[in-house]
Amino acid sequence: MGLPPESVDPLENGKRRPVADDISDEWKEWYQHYRIELNAMSTPDFIEWLDRKIERYAPGKLIPPDQVLKEELQKKTREEIEQRIKEKILEENNAEGEIMLAYEDIMPKLDEASETLKDEVEEALDEYPTQLWRKPVTNEARNLVDANLDDGITIRPLRRAIVAIPTNGRTVRVRFR
Numbered sequence: 001m002g003l004p005p006e007s008v009d010p011l012e013n014g015k016r017r018p019v020a021d022d023i024s025d026e027w028k029e030w031y032q033h034y035r036i037e038l039n040a041m042s043t044p045d046f047i048e049w050l051d052r053k054i055e056r057y058a059p060g061k062l063i064p065p066d067q068v069l070k071e072e073l074q075k076k077t078r079e080e081i082e083q084r085i086k087e088k089i090l091e092e093n094n095a096e097g098e099i100m101l102a103y104e105d106i107m108p109k110l111d112e113a114s115e116t117l118k119d120e121v122e123e124a125l126d127e128y129p130t131q132l133w134r135k136p137v138t139n140e141a142r143n144l145v146d147a148n149l150d151d152g153i154t155i156r157p158l159r160r161a162i163v164a165i166p167t168n169g170r171t172v173r174v175r176f177r
Contacts, residue, residue, distance in 0.1 A: 003036045003037070003040050004036075005035065005036055006036070008035050010032070019031050105149075106144060106145070109144055117137065121133050121137065
């Protein structure tokens with residue numbers, strides 16, 4: 001490494017500095033009197049040195065134990081199924097079209113609320129100066145939707161349903177059409 005060792009003062013009451021177990025007795029004694037400051041290295045040199053040290057003990061990528069891999073696979077599989085089913089339900093029920101219709105319905109109220117929005121944002125920031133300006137805008141959007149949309153949302157009934165019933169360690173799935 002080429003870094004100069006620095007002398008260190010002895011510890012009080014004859015105590016010894018802790019040193020890793022796998023260090024030889026000769027080096028354990030040396031570390032009681034000297035140290036090397038790693039921050040004296042340049043960043044590229046330090047990273048190269050650290051990479052060499054890590055490679056000795058952990059070559060390649062860490063792969064977790066089988067149980068952790070299995071649990072992650074189960075979790076990711078369920079997430080993928082959930083995402084695809086949600087996408088399919090949204091597509092089959094024309095969610096994008098319904099969103100556009102609801103947005104068009106609320107547009108006149110949105111234009112009206114925009115006229116006083118700056119004053120409301122200033123008022124909110126006076127009361128809560130650490131919050132971002134987007135927070136009161138988000139609150140106003142939520143209020144507009146609450147006041148103008150909740151009762152107007154029509155959800156078509158599902159064409160089919162699947163019920164999962166856990167029994168004796170097995171899950172029975174029942175389909176209703």
